[in-house]
Amino acid sequence: xxxxxxxxxxxxxxxxxxxxxxxxxxxxxxxxxxxxxxxxxxxxxxxxxxxxxxxxxxxxxxxxxxxxxxxxxxxxxxxxxxxxxxxxxxxxxxxxxxxxxxxxxxxxxxxxxxxxxxxxxxxxxxxxxxxxxxxxxxxxxxxxxxxxxxxxxxxxxxxxxxxxxxxxxxxxxxxxxxxxxxxxxxxxxxxxxxxxxxxxxxxxxxxxxxxxxxxxxxxxxxxxxxxxxxxxxxxxxxxxxxxxxxxxxxxxxxxxxxxxxxxxxxxxxxxxxxxxxxxxxxxxxxxxxxxxxxxxxxxxxxxxxxxxxxxxxxxxxxxxxxxxxxxxxxxxxxxxxxxxxxxxxxxxxxxxxxxxxxxxxxxxxxxxxxxxxxxxxxxxxxxxxxxxxxxxxxxxxxxxxxxxxxxxxxxxxxxxxxxxxxxxxxxxxxxxxxxxxxxxxxxxxxxxxxxxxxxxxxxxxxxxxxxxxxxxxxxxxxxxxxxxxxxxxxxxxxxxxxxxxxxxxxxxxxxxxxxxxxxxxxxxxxxxxxxxxxxxxxxxxxxxxxxxxxxxxxxxxxxxxxxxxxxxxxxxxxxxxxxxxxxxxxxxxxxxxxxxxxxxxxxxxxxxxxxxxxxxxxxxxxxxxxxxxxxxxxxxxxxxxxxxxxxxxxxxxxxxxxxxxxxxxxxxxxxxxxxxxxxxxxxxxxxxxxxxxxxxxxxxxxxxxxxxxxxxxxxxxxxxxxxxxxxxxxxxxxxxxxxxxxxxxxxxxxxxxxxxxxxxxxxxxxxxxxxxxxxxxxxxxxxxxxxxxxxxxxxxxxxxxxxxxxxxxxxxxxxxxxxxxxxxxxxxxxxxxx
RNA sequence: GCGCGAGUGGCGAAAUUGGUAGACGCGCUAGACUUAGGAUCUAGUGCCGCAAGGCGUGGGGGUUCAAGUCCCUCCUCGCGUACCA
Numbered sequence: 010x011x012x013x014x015x016x017x018x019x020x021x022x023x024x025x026x027x028x029x030x031x032x033x034x035x036x037x038x039x040x041x042x043x044x045x046x047x048x049x050x051x052x053x054x055x056x057x058x059x060x061x062x063x064x065x066x067x068x069x070x071x072x073x074x075x076x077x078x079x080x081x082x083x084x085x086x087x088x089x090x091x092x093x094x095x096x097x098x099x100x101x102x103x104x105x106x107x108x109x110x111x112x113x114x115x116x117x118x119x120x121x122x123x124x125x126x127x128x129x130x131x132x133x134x135x136x137x138x139x140x141x142x143x144x145x146x147x148x149x150x151x152x153x154x155x156x157x158x159x160x161x162x163x164x165x166x167x168x169x170x171x172x173x174x175x176x177x178x179x180x181x182x183x184x185x186x187x188x189x190x191x192x193x194x195x196x197x198x199x200x201x202x203x204x205x206x207x208x209x210x211x212x213x214x215x216x217x218x219x220x221x222x223x224x225x226x227x228x229x230x231x232x233x234x235x236x237x238x239x240x241x242x243x244x245x246x247x248x249x250x251x252x253x254x255x256x257x258x259x260x261x262x263x264x265x266x267x268x269x270x271x272x273x274x275x276x277x278x279x280x281x282x283x284x285x286x287x288x289x290x291x292x293x294x295x296x297x298x299x300x301x302x303x304x305x306x307x308x309x310x311x312x313x314x315x316x317x318x319x320x321x322x323x324x325x326x327x328x329x330x331x332x333x334x335x336x337x338x339x340x341x342x343x344x345x346x347x348x349x350x351x352x353x354x355x356x357x358x359x360x361x362x363x364x365x366x367x368x369x370x371x372x373x374x375x376x377x378x379x380x381x382x383x384x385x386x387x388x389x390x391x392x393x394x395x396x397x398x399x400x401x402x403x404x405x406x407x408x409x410x411x412x413x414x415x416x417x418x419x420x421x422x423x424x425x426x427x428x429x430x431x432x433x434x435x436x437x438x439x440x441x442x443x444x445x446x447x448x449x450x451x452x453x454x455x456x457x458x459x460x461x462x463x464x465x466x467x468x469x470x471x472x473x474x475x476x477x478x479x480x481x482x483x484x485x486x487x488x489x490x491x492x493x494x495x496x497x498x499x500x501x502x503x504x505x506x507x508x509x510x511x512x513x514x515x516x517x518x519x520x521x522x523x524x525x526x527x528x529x530x531x532x533x534x535x536x537x538x539x540x541x542x543x544x545x546x547x548x549x550x551x552x553x554x555x556x557x558x559x560x561x562x563x564x565x566x567x568x569x570x571x572x573x574x575x576x577x578x579x580x581x582x583x584x585x586x587x588x589x590x591x592x593x594x595x596x597x598x599x600x601x602x603x604x605x606x607x608x609x610x611x612x613x614x615x616x617x618x619x620x621x622x623x624x625x626x627x628x629x630x631x632x633x634x635x636x637x638x639x640x641x642x643x644x645x646x647x648x649x650x651x652x653x654x655x656x657x658x659x660x661x662x663x664x665x666x667x668x669x670x671x672x673x674x675x676x677x678x679x680x681x682x683x684x685x686x687x688x689x690x691x692x693x694x695x696x697x698x699x700x701x702x703x704x705x706x707x708x709x710x711x712x713x714x715x716x717x718x719x720x721x722x723x724x725x726x727x728x729x730x731x732x733x734x735x736x737x738x739x740x741x742x743x744x745x746x747x748x749x750x751x752x753x754x755x756x757x758x759x760x761x762x763x764x765x766x767x768x769x770x771x772x773x774x775x776x777x778x779x780x781x782x783x784x785x786x787x788x789x790x791x792x793x794x795x796x797x798x799x800x801x802x803x804x805x806x807x808x809x810x811x812x813x814x815x816x817x818x819x820x821x822x823x824x825x826x827x828x829x830x831x832x833x834x835x836x837x838x839x840x841x842x843x
Numbered sequence: 844g845c846g847c848g849a850g851u852g853g854c855g856a857a858a859u860u861g862g863u864a865g866a867c868g869c870g871c872u873a874g875a876c877u878u879a880g881g882a883u884c885u886a887g888u889g890c891c892g893c894a895a896g897g898c899g900u901g902g903g904g905g906u907u908c909a910a911g912u913c914c915c916u917c918c919u920c921g922c923g924u925a926c927c928a
Binding site for chain 2: 126208209211257267341468473475540580583585623658659672720723724786792834
């Protein structure tokens with residue numbers, strides 16, 4: 010099998026053929042010398058084809074091995090693979106290979122998240138068809154994935170932009186619709202008044218449209234929502250069951266869901282003439298400060314503003330203020346350092362606890378999306394209210410007293426936001442904040458003017474997109490404009506081809522074929538779905554990617570789900586990962602799944618950086634994976650990316666360090682080419698090194714500590730260089746390296762076996778052979794290392810103490826006294842306190 | 844603004860979770876082999892110091908016999924912030 014050892018080294022051939030040219034040629038072309046030694050190009054392509062032909066990585070569905078599902082966040086086909094992809098997929102592939110070798114039935118699929126904005130942008134900019142642009146990119150990226158030697162089962166491949174996938178998006182939409190999890194509501198969008206189109210946040214640059222440059226407006230349109238808030242409590246509580254998730258991701262999701270427990274209070278609203286208008290409900294976590302309320306604020310988007318505008322002496326000034334607020338981003342509006350804008354409406358509200366009459370404001374810092382879109386303002390005990398009240402000369406009422414000091418109004422450069430004892434609070438004065446919250450709420454409950462309430466920061470999921478390149482929402486409108494669900498038998502609602510991309514409006518509006526269907530007068534919904542819908546359930550579809558009778562197969566789901574290991578970027582911590590959890594629970598409640606959570610273990614990998622910054626085209630600091638594979642081979646690329654940093658930390662790209670990984674592989678290649686040069690000189694040392702290495706590498710791979718796993722392999726190779734190795738030692742080395750460097754290990758394995766190394770069993774170790782009977786202990790004086798000593802293991806303290814106190818290096822520190830205290834950590838250290 | 848992380852030699856990092864700080868690799872230095880070396884092999888390499896020794900895990904403070912690891916505080920950088928995926 011191995012021809013290479015018989016090849017005449019090329020550096021001998023070249024000078025003979027072209028003597029005068031040789032030096033300049035060798036100077037120009039680095040690879041000539043490498044080829045004589047170790048040239049991955051000579052075998053990588055051969056193994057790619059052979060593995061495919063022998064179906065080495067295809068999983069079986071009926072197998073007595075334990076199923077194991079390795080999942081990576083599937084790529085958006087942007088054009089070319091970048092290093093972030095390479096890192097993501099190398100991490101997963103290494104695990105998949107390890108799990109196969111340890112006897113698991115591994116499901117390791119890949120697909121393409123192929124709907125989305127960039128395809129439509131390309132269509133507008135370059136006149137290409139989104140579908141062909143996308144599918145071309147899929148082909149390119151698929152080739153690159155295969156170059157890397159990723160062991161995917163390509164039978165599972167899917168692309169979300171194909172109707173055999175997105176029809177099931179529509180089917181799931183209909184199931185959710187039936188279940189009452191879908192509704193329509195008005196929401197604001199970014200509106201480009203020149204292009205007459207809705208813009209994504211990303212397409213708004215400094216408040217202007219990315220193409221037209223026009224100042225972007227807010228426009229209110231009716232849109233479709235999924236009721237993810239129905240699951241807020243479960244999504245929050247079940248985080249506690251996800252032991253295999255990083256704490257930081259769970260923490261981010263907890264804050265994203267943002268549960269706070271408090272009360273709702275009803276304020277009666279009266280217009281300027283004293284006429285009752287309606288009841289306004291506010292949410293607060295600090296009802297204990299209710300006596301200190303000095304005004305009430307509503308969000309600029311609040312429905313009550315319509316009534317105010319209709320009776321106001323200057324409706325344009327009301328609208329002008331609202332427009333001014335809507336121009337700001339939500340982050341700016343809630344920025345503590347930014348000016349709080351307020352508009353006094355002339356309306357009054359009644360504080361239900363003491364019947365005090367308070368002014369009603371519209372304020373920019375109140376957000377319609379949180380709570381009820383209205384707040385009571387207590388300037389003394391909330392910093393934003395304090396800033397607003399100071400600006401608008403509103404009264405300050407101190408109602409919470411700091412139990413440790415006595416606050417007076419003159420102490421108020423800042424609000425006092427802690428709990429304390431109530432004062433100036435009528436019958437509730439003297440209560441502590443916690444007791445008062447219950448007491449005051451109970452009082453309001455008895456008057457039917459308030460109630461306890463849990464509030465979530467999580468908002469319902471707006472899935473409508475006014476775009477072409479996405480899944481059509483399966484709804485039709487009758488002549489009266491009422492929505493109706495499309496019948497399941499009519500799925501898929503196909504994306505029409507008779508559309509143009511001029512950047513103006515939604516292309517689906519203009520398609521004739523799209524709106525032609527049996528019922529006359531009916532029109533189709535032209536909104537498409539958020540692409541996060543596609544990625545919320547794709548891991549269920551992999552198992553039955555080609556099934557045209559159902560979205561997913563319950564029997565296969567039962568075998569392989571939940572996903573054992575999910576791998577991807579931490580940037581998806583709150584959106585994608587929360588949406589996928591919601592889909593799993595909602596599909597369960599629709600009767601299609603039995604699991605509660607989709608992903609048992611989650612790994613969030615770090616980014617790949619160059620010169621300290623994220624690799625990006627705009628910065629011009631990208632490194633093309635294809636170039637690295639072409640120059641060094643896929644094994645080197647994989648090895649560097651795994652060795653360079655811990656998996657969850659950012660990885661700084663280094664051309665020099667890539668050379669180092671290449672050198673490591675070359676050293677192994679050399680060992681296997683001429684084992685006779687490395688005769689076994691210290692069998693005991695080598696045997697122990699080998700068993701220790703198996704132990705450490707197995708331990709580290711199972712914990713995703715790939716960088717240290719590889720360092721142990723390097724140590725083993727160094728041992729072989731110094732003390733020699735046997736054929737058995739080399740076989741173990743290749744097995745341990747196989748998940749990391751699949752090509753070279755397979756090539757070298759053929760010296761020993763005619764079967765694939767990737768179907769071989771992972772080696773085991775003998776714990777007894779990993780041990781030594783000696784240990785080096787440290788002797789400290791007052792915590793500083795002063796001496797070291799190698800002794801037999803597990804020695805008694807008393808006899809050792811005597812030896813230590815009489816050692817040459819220690820005696821001078823004792824100054825003829827005995828130590829105050831001696832701390833002994835068996836087999837580790839002595840610390841003498843003097 | 845709000846939420847979540849990260850910070851250790853010239854560089855990427857390691858440290859059995861409170862017990863020898865710097866494994867492994869890059870780079871650098873010296874040597875060997877060579878017509879040659881940007882190949883390969885061998886040895887050395889945290890900083891200051893001739894040395895004895897001292898100093899060292901972003902800054903400052905604390906707990907402890909002992910702190911990279913625990914507590915308080917400050918600084919810098921990264922990610923997310925709901926229509927990028």
